[in-house]
Amino acid sequence: MARTIFITGGARSGKSTFAEKRAREFGSSLGYLATAQTLDSEMDERVRRHRERRGAEWDTIEEPIHLSEALARCDGQYQAILVDCLTLWLSNLLLKYEDAAESCEERMHEDLQRLKSTLQGMVTPVILVSNEVGMGIVPDNTLARMFRDIAGTANQTMAAAADEVHVVISGLPLKLK
Amino acid sequence: MARTIFITGGARSGKSTFAEKRAREFGSSLGYLATAQTLDSEMDERVRRHRERRGAEWDTIEEPIHLSEALARCDGQYQAILVDCLTLWLSNLLLKYEDAAESCEERMHEDLQRLKSTLQGMVTPVILVSNEVGMGIVPDNTLARMFRDIAGTANQTMAAAADEVHVVISGLPLKLK
Amino acid sequence: MARTIFITGGARSGKSTFAEKRAREFGSSLGYLATAQTLDSEMDERVRRHRERRGAEWDTIEEPIHLSEALARCDGQYQAILVDCLTLWLSNLLLKYEDAAESCEERMHEDLQRLKSTLQGMVTPVILVSNEVGMGIVPDNTLARMFRDIAGTANQTMAAAADEVHVVISGLPLKLK
Numbered sequence: 001m002a003r004t005i006f007i008t009g010g011a012r013s014g015k016s017t018f019a020e021k022r023a024r025e026f027g028s029s030l031g032y033l034a035t036a037q038t039l040d041s042e043m044d045e046r047v048r049r050h051r052e053r054r055g056a057e058w059d060t061i062e063e064p065i066h067l068s069e070a071l072a073r074c075d076g077q078y079q080a081i082l083v084d085c086l087t088l089w090l091s092n093l094l095l096k097y098e099d100a101a102e103s104c105e106e107r108m109h110e111d112l113q114r115l116k117s118t119l120q121g122m123v124t125p126v127i128l129v130s131n132e133v134g135m136g137i138v139p140d141n142t143l144a145r146m147f148r149d150i151a152g153t154a155n156q157t158m159a160a161a162a163d164e165v166h167v168v169i170s171g172l173p174l175k176l177k
Numbered sequence: 178m179a180r181t182i183f184i185t186g187g188a189r190s191g192k193s194t195f196a197e198k199r200a201r202e203f204g205s206s207l208g209y210l211a212t213a214q215t216l217d218s219e220m221d222e223r224v225r226r227h228r229e230r231r232g233a234e235w236d237t238i239e240e241p242i243h244l245s246e247a248l249a250r251c252d253g254q255y256q257a258i259l260v261d262c263l264t265l266w267l268s269n270l271l272l273k274y275e276d277a278a279e280s281c282e283e284r285m286h287e288d289l290q291r292l293k294s295t296l297q298g299m300v301t302p303v304i305l306v307s308n309e310v311g312m313g314i315v316p317d318n319t320l321a322r323m324f325r326d327i328a329g330t331a332n333q334t335m336a337a338a339a340d341e342v343h344v345v346i347s348g349l350p351l352k353l354k
Numbered sequence: 355m356a357r358t359i360f361i362t363g364g365a366r367s368g369k370s371t372f373a374e375k376r377a378r379e380f381g382s383s384l385g386y387l388a389t390a391q392t393l394d395s396e397m398d399e400r401v402r403r404h405r406e407r408r409g410a411e412w413d414t415i416e417e418p419i420h421l422s423e424a425l426a427r428c429d430g431q432y433q434a435i436l437v438d439c440l441t442l443w444l445s446n447l448l449l450k451y452e453d454a455a456e457s458c459e460e461r462m463h464e465d466l467q468r469l470k471s472t473l474q475g476m477v478t479p480v481i482l483v484s485n486e487v488g489m490g491i492v493p494d495n496t497l498a499r500m501f502r503d504i505a506g507t508a509n510q511t512m513a514a515a516a517d518e519v520h521v522v523i524s525g526l527p528l529k530l531k
Contacts, residue, residue: 010312010486010489011492011505012488012503012509012510013488013506013509013510014510035456042499132347133332134189134490135187136310136311136313136314136490137313137324139491143194150189152189154220155189155348156348158349158370159348159349160348165347168364169362169521170486172519172530176347176349176351184523185523187489309489311366312489312490314487322396325365328366329364332524333367333368335524336524338379339377342357342526343528344524351528353526
């Protein structure tokens with residue numbers, strides 16, 4: 001089984017930069033699996049900046065929903081694959097499932113379990129970036145609370161399955177595992 | 178004086194699971210002091226899940242307001258007592274006191290000092306779980322800002338008084354003291 | 355070049371108290387550079403409490419906007435200067451620049467680069483306090499998201515330039531660098 005590295009941190013904490021650095025230690029043939037949905041110009045701009053920073057040695061694969069399938073397709077083709085990020089993927093799933101409010105949480109947990117299984121079967125090392133979203137005041141909004149819970153559970157699940165875990169604060173990584 | 182262990186972390190960070198594990202190291206006769214008020218079905222569901230996970234070896238005592246008195250009553254009856262959680266208790270106090278807005282903050286600080294004194298006189302070790310709520314954007318709402326400040330001060334006070342302090346991130350504990 | 359110490363943490367995490375303690379290790383002639391704008395009574399009250407806690411050995415300089423200039427003026431006059439805090443300064447800049455929405459972000463980044471240069475030329479050690487604001491749910495508000503991004507970037511920039519970095523959680527410092 002290939003190495004899985006889980007990297008979490010707050011917004012603009014430097015987690016993506018650290019993840020890219022960590023990925024480059026595996027070689028120069030690198031896959032970047034972007035889960036961002038560029039639905040508006042703000043997001044477009046973020047994605048553009050990230051891509052510029054990474055430079056040409058990365059293949060970018062965009063997949064907002066079918067993350068496990070995209071990972072399986074990329075497996076064996078690179079020296080490392082960076083997924084950026086888990087939390088955006090979960091928010092895309094939430095948008096997709098929220099009309100079916102009752103089964104939404106359950107379906108997200110199923111997708112999460114599938115991702116865990118996929119990661120465990122990978123040949124290529126995966127660096128998984130995630131967001132810390134549970135250290136602010138409890139949100140008023142029910143959906144936001146549910147999302148916060150799922151994102152927290154997802155971080156626990158992935159960190160437990162990973163071989164190496166870091167939290168990045170003010171650009172500085174702190175190794176948790 | 179018995180050992181006090183303070184455990185903080187964000188929402189769904191795995192802090193309760195870690196606290197339960199830490200409590201079990203003291204023995205199998207365990208008290209679980211729940212501060213949650215089950216005012217709605219969402220909260221009912223959370224409490225039910227937590228109880229299921231813990232299993233039968235725990236006595237559950239529900240006390241949303243009179244935490245010091247409940248701790249004093251339980252003292253000497255278990256090998257360890259887990260309080261889950263400090264932040265919910267503070268939000269229950271806020272709901273109780275907020276009509277008297279002027280003295281609200283002061284009364285909460287008094288209750289906090291009483292809790293500190295109670296903990297210092299305990300024979301049974303106490304594992305105190307708390308929430309990190311101050312690492313998001315400053316809330317618009319005045320009451321939310323006041324709550325955030327009190328919750329932060331409470332964490333400082335309890336961590337200073339504790340013998341052992343951990344922060345749990347993505348399910349992984351980091352020892353701070 | 356004098357030592358720069360960067361200290362971050364959530365609201366009421368004890369970061370100012372730790373920063374003051376760290377500053378006192380440099381001597382007893384100390385400058386306190388406060389960036390708070392006391393626009394309302396809530397803020398007045400906070401500033402008053404902080405001042406009371408510090409005591410008489412500190413000179414307080416209030417500068418909500420022209421932080422680099424104020425630092426340059428204070429340089430060489432104290433054994434250490436504490437800046438409290440970077441995030442409030444950024445929010446003051448945001449209020450000042452937001453009418454010119456298009457150039458707002460750019461101007462804040464320029465001010466940040468100027469601060470970095472000023473710090474690098476200082477003779478007196480500077481202890482820079484900052485706030486972690488990016489670990490909650492993504493704010494609905496566009497301006498809040500932009501602010502969160504700038505505050506995160508500022509923390510990365512300053513932590514990278516600093517000789518020593520700490521995050522304070524529940525009153526307990528954790529050294530990151």
